[in-house]
Amino acid sequence: MRQEAVAWLAEAGEGHAVFKGSHKFELSAELPFRRAAEILSCFVPSLSHMTVWRIVQEAGEAAEREWEEKRAEVFEEGKDAY
Secondary structure: OHHHHHHHHHHHHHOOHHHOOOHHHHHHHHOOHHHHHHHHOOOOOOOOHHHHHHHHHHHHHHHHHHHHHHHHHHHOOOOOOO
16 A cells, blocks of 8 residues: 555656645755655554655656657757747
8 A cells, every 4th residue: 555655656646636846855855854744644544754755756767768868869860949
């Protein structure tokens, strides 16, 4: 159950009603990870600050890969940015 909840939280930024956009990441950026975990534990009981940290790190790495691919398409392959 807990792994499913963490997976749901990791995917929630994709547009789930509770976390429209990237609110869980905004919580982590504007608050200490412990406080963000306290707030998010309303939805995922016993969520640790380290789990929030890990999810944010994974999301950051995914965003970095996506932007690197876009950069390569535009500047190395000459594709249109749009």
